[in-house]
Amino acid sequence: MSEPKILVALDYNDKNKALALVEQLNPKLCGLKVGKEMFTLFGPGFVKELVGKGYNVFLDLKFHDIPNTVAKACKAAAALGVWMINVHASGGREMMVKAKQALHETDNPPLLIAVTMLTSMNAQVFSELGYQRNLAEQVSHLAQITQESGLDGVVCSSWEAKQLKQQCGKDFQLVTPGIRPAGSDKGDQSRIMTPQQALEAGSDFLVIGRPITQAPDPYQALCDISDSLVSHL
Numbered sequence: 001m002s003e004p005k006i007l008v009a010l011d012y013n014d015k016n017k018a019l020a021l022v023e024q025l026n027p028k029l030c031g032l033k034v035g036k037e038m039f040t041l042f043g044p045g046f047v048k049e050l051v052g053k054g055y056n057v058f059l060d061l062k063f064h065d066i067p068n069t070v071a072k073a074c075k076a077a078a079a080l081g082v083w084m085i086n087v088h089a090s091g092g093r094e095m096m097v098k099a100k101q102a103l104h105e106t107d108n109p110p111l112l113i114a115v116t117m118l119t120s121m122n123a124q125v126f127s128e129l130g131y132q133r134n135l136a137e138q139v140s141h142l143a144q145i146t147q148e149s150g151l152d153g154v155v156c157s158s159w160e161a162k163q164l165k166q167q168c169g170k171d172f173q174l175v176t177p178g179i180r181p182a183g184s185d186k187g188d189q190s191r192i193m194t195p196q197q198a199l200e201a202g203s204d205f206l207v208i209g210r211p212i213t214q215a216p217d218p219y220q221a222l223c224d225i226s227d228s229l230v231s232h233l
């Protein structure tokens with residue numbers, strides 16, 4: 001059976017609130033993403049608890065440091081039993097290669113993906129950073145280095161998914177945050193698509209946080225999104 005397409009971003013500052021939602025879910029319906037907020041507040045124990053419930057857990061800590069430090073951090077993350085971890089592609093080729101090598105030394109290596117350009121970034125914010133390429137070209141360039149470094153995929157926006165599938169092939173995993181069902185609040189995201197549009201564009205996994213977690217009934221919000229995707233799978 002194929003893996004669930006939706007990864008719920010558990011961005012809560014209240015562990016019980018997060019667990020109350022998780023209790024309503026099941027690992028066939030969605031995976032779970034733990035990011036910097038919950039990991040900093042509740043640590044590896046919380047991650048292991050979710051893994052123990054049978055979920056695909058994406059530990060989204062976006063490591064970005066010197067190669068040796070990132071490699072060791074990846075090894076430590078793998079020991080938690082998670083399904084997917086990530087680094088920043090802008091940490092460079094050596095950092096990504098060493099990270100992947102470190103995972104080869106573990107018993108059950110998670111997928112390793114790299115963040116290209118954050119989905120909160122728009123062309124204006126991007127131009128301030130002084131890159132020579134435009135935003136889409138920079139994403140494509142970082143995806144190329146990521147693939148050449150032997151990683152399993154990238155975090156990108158669904159705006160870039162079609163181009164990256166053509167460039168990197170169908171097995172290179174595209175994980176896309178910035179997913180907003182029609183009518184939901186954009187918040188701080190810039191490069192957004194609806195869940196259906198993102199799947200059609202080639203996204204493999206849809207990261208969805210606030211449209212679910214801030215909904216009056218988060219479980220129902222997830223089910224509604226999931227049902228809306230059935231004809232697109």
Ligand SMILES: O=c1ccn([C@@H]2O[C@H](COP(=O)(O)O)[C@@H](O)[C@H]2O)c(=O)[nH]1
Nearest residue numbers: 009035117118119177178207208209210
């Ligand atoms: O480029 C990126 C990389 C990671 N994220 C993370 O995804 C979720 C999105 O949450 P929403 O509430 O659906 O906006 C969040 O945890 C981010 O840290 C991202 O948005 N963009």
